[in-house]
Amino acid sequence: MFLPKRLTFSSKRYLCTGCASLSYPPKPALPQLSLLADKCTSMTQLKQIHAQMVVTSRISDHFAASRLLSFCALSDSGDINYAIKLFEITKDPNIFMWNTLIRALASSPNPNRAVFLYTKMRRQGVCPNNHTFPFLLKGCCNSCSLESCKQVHTHVLKFGLELDLHVVNGLVRAYSVSSHLSSARRLFDEFSERNLSIWTTMITGYAQNFCAIEALVLFDRMLADGFEPKGPTIASVLSACARSGCLELGERIHAFMLERGIETGLVLGTALVHMYAKNGAISTAKKLFDSMPERNLATWNAMLCGLASNGNAEEVLALFRKLEKEKLLPNDVTFVGVLSACCRAGLIDVGQKIFNSMKEVYGIEPKIEHYGCMVDLLGRGGKLVEAEELIKRMAMKADVVILGALLAACKNQGNTEIAERVVKDILALEPHNHMVYVVLSNMYAEAGRWQDVWRLRKVMKVGNLKKTPGWSLVDGDT
DNA sequence: CTAGGGTTAG
DSSP, rough: SOOOOHHHHHHHHHHHHTTTTTTTTOOOOOOHHHHHHHHSSHHHHHHHHHHHHTTTTGGSSSHHHHHHHHHHHHHHHOHHHHHHHHTTTSSSSHHHHHHHHHHHHHHHOOHHHHHHHHHHHHHOOOOOTTTTTHHHEEEEEEETHHHHHHHHHHHHHHHTTOOOHHHHHHHHHHHHHHTOHHHHHHHHOOOOOOOOOHHHHHHHHHHHHHHHHHHHHHHHHHHHHOOOOHHHHHHHHHHHHHTTHHHHHHHHHHHHHHHHTTOHHHHHHHHHHHHHHHTTOOOHHHHHHHHHHHHHHHHHHHHHHHHHHTTHHHHHHHHHHHHTTTOOOOOOHHHHHHHHEEEEEEEHHHOOOHHHHHHHHTTTOHHHHHHHHHHHHHTTTTTTTHHHHHHOOOOOOOOHHHHHHHHHHHHHHOHHHHHHHHHHHHHOOOOHHHHHHHHHHHHHHHHOHHHHHHHHHSSOOHHHHSSSTOOOOOOTTO
């Protein structure tokens, strides 16, 4: 009678199972709810286990609660809102629970919430640990927030975690994603205990910021340091080769893969197709593409954009139709490829039709790149008024790139009227952009409007212009 | 007692 209830329960179970061997320690008394939570496969199951935990008061145990939280927060069949509720009703959650929720929020549609949660955690006086920062930095990457990245960096220093490999890796990645390559590189250089991952992070940082040469130089140094590249590193380097036109190096890496028996799966296959196609080795790219047992949208886009940059509009359109037949849904990248191909080939009607189908058929909201293709396309076809209208109709603010495309078209058509408006818009964005004065001035000169050339010359600060070598006001200006 | 890093298309 003086035995606690759970022991009684345990001994009963002992007898029932007929386990008479004394050499085994007695099994734990209560059913292992936390272990069940780890094996759970659906929210329905999880809610049952949760209920059991509440009934048996196990829920007040942070370890048990954290098993529930992990499933709802991180599993594909979990439920982040349930995780948030669970977290909110937990009294004094431990650091594991904070980290788990930060991790989940970092990969959610609104990654900023990870940073908010971290702030809340600090306000409650909870100290982060070495696991906190990699998760938090992932959130910074996903929200492309340089500001939060910098703030997290100061906290890393404050808590003395600047020598943790995963933390440094996270920082290097977050700075690279925010295009702060110099900060990323400084951290990378100052960190001596590098492994393959951090090398890959830095190389990828350069490759994705279109600094292909730096990526390739770093890859060389990595090899010299005795690191054996694996799939992820090679994929990144191939991407750099594709972007910088290094066909030879790309081929050498392909040979290296074959030599070391590195499998050409989906990702590396896609990277190879892109590398060959972008470098003009279309037949090799096609052969690879056709031989791949598994292809995803990225593979199709690689082939499509490769063909497009080789000016092969007919083939791009044929491939696009094939993609539609395969019941694959194109995305925004696909349309950049297709529209830029139309643009190069001057296929105005086809381009316009495809541009309209983006939203109407596929429900994809055009981005500024797509509008850029259309402005270029209309501009080349002499439809300057339509191009200008299109820019006005955009949901987003026009940037210098798209206005520059329109200005170039105006110059080709000799339309000073629209050009004047465009120049005004560009100067509103970049007051010190001297190039647009030059373009406009040249246009006036071509039209023989010398008074306007002089007027413009007075408006602009000639002194500043002189500091930009290689530019004169008018061609053959004396 | 639980956990963390690198990859493809623009």
